Amino acid sequence: MASVEIRDVRKAFGATQVIHGVSIDIADGEFVILVGPSGCGKSTLLRMVAGLENVTGGEIRIGDRVVNDVPPKERDIAMVFQNYALYPHMTVADNMAFSLKLRNAPKSEIEQRVKKAADILGLGHLLDRYPRQLSGGQRQRVAMGRAIVRDPQVFLFDEPLSNLDAKLRVQMRTEIKELHQRLRTTTVYVTHDQIEAMTMADKIVVMHDGIVEQMGAPLELYDRPANMFVAGFIGSPAMNFIKGSIKVNGKAVFKAEGGLELPLATAPAGADGRPAVYGIRPEHFVIDAQNGIPAEVVVVEPTGSETQVFAKLGGQDIVGVFRERVTVGPGDTIPLAPNPELVHLFDAQTGKRL
């Protein structure tokens, strides 16, 4: 096992630069998830760590070694691909044994390692099958088995769950997390799904347009997003943003465009009159008949465990999520009170947290 250090890494394809100086420290045994919308450079970054893409600038270290010019086979890392990339002409056992055979490992060792990996993943009864005879989840497990048998320094996962159906995805998510808790191998995992990132990661790196927007523990990103991008990306449904300005008149309030006044617990010093964006997560509204601001309900979506209410608050579209059963219908008025302690303020120009 090893740490991974990414120092000011850049990547350009011809004249177009896609990664603009990214630095990430990954501790030994840590589970780090790179998350971001498609085209943000997260997969490219992972492929550079793997050695499948050249590094245009900067430095990647695995352990103590700079690996920029080290071919993939000498980096001692294993990768799980989005579409599994199993060798179709080999059985499950041969797929898993392939890397060991290339290293001329003794037959007894190969057998023992394949068996161990198969036991961990519950593939014991499938060793003689071919990939085409397996279900999607089983194939994904074989792909992980192929990585495990090598006992590498680092695991790389490139959107491993995005080809699976929703139910299986949740199940495999738990399996991968459990696997990491068991093996404690340093893991870098790429996904566009923020729920995967929140549930599995020790550390999340949110990427956007080739830069790192923020990195930190999942709940840190949820509680204190550094900017509007992270605030909008982490959390589902996404955070509500309301434009307006801060007013401090004895007590701090937020004056939204259209005249609506929203409560604030505190305001940054000297912020009176400053244009800003008011961010409130859907789950941080409460229904409060006394202090609530009347909002007109547009759509109600009950999911059973919670109810999502899409409404118009002073002309702005917002969404609220409530754990309790809400009995309102479209056109009704609902008194919504944002919890002022949990409000996020962002600079209107830069989008940075105030």
Add this chain to the structure above:
Amino acid sequence: MIERCSRLARILQVEIPVLVIVLFALAPYAWMVITSFKPNEEIAQWPVAYWPSEGTLKHYRDLLARTTFAGNLLNSFIVAVGAVAVGLLVSVPAAYAFSRFRFPGRRWLMVQFLVVNMFPIVLIIIPLFVLMRSLGLLDTFIGVIAGHSTFAIPFSVWMMTSYMNAIPTELDEAAIMDGASRLQTIRLVILPLVMPGIVTTGIYIFVTSWNEYLFAMMLSGQNVRTVTVALQLFIGEFTVQWGLLTAGGTLVAIPVTILFLLVQRRLVSGLTAGAVKS
């Protein structure tokens, strides 16, 4: 009712035209095979005898015993196998490169391979003849094999490239991450998967070479005369030896027909099923 109308339409629009085309294509072959079993008297008989009154193998016996046809068959076989070997040896690595690497001039080269196919081979044959003569390769197996390879390779590269493209690059990457070198990746992962394509391309080259006439005629003489050239010799200025010609034609057609049937089965292949999620 609707069913019967569409059934009738199908017969009129599809089945009858297909049948006519098949008959049109097959009739000369059938006539050739039938003629090869007719005694000499019946071949030129008027009114035409459609079916031999008594089948005979005389033409086949004469062909193999009294002419050099057996030797010509062997020559054709050697040339065709040689062309397959040279053609695959060149086109498989070339196709891997075209499929997997992005190098300057890649598209341009691929287009050139198509353009080459558009030239009439008559244009190439005279310079090639001069070239072969100055290299002393006229009437040698190497000369004819080289000639046949030159026009089979461009199309083979196209065929093999599309077979290679059908194999996801993630498989190469997975093998490389597993510690395989580029050559190991090709040998252990790509070649087994592309085998149906290699067989098909190989048969394509074999059939092309086996049926080829112009190059074989120009580049060969007494020593390596192929069947296509030998057959033509049965057509004299004043007489055509129909019996020998049709018997020879039938023998020449047999291996090609068998190979085509083989390709037909190999073409439908689900070998890459299960590799990646489609």
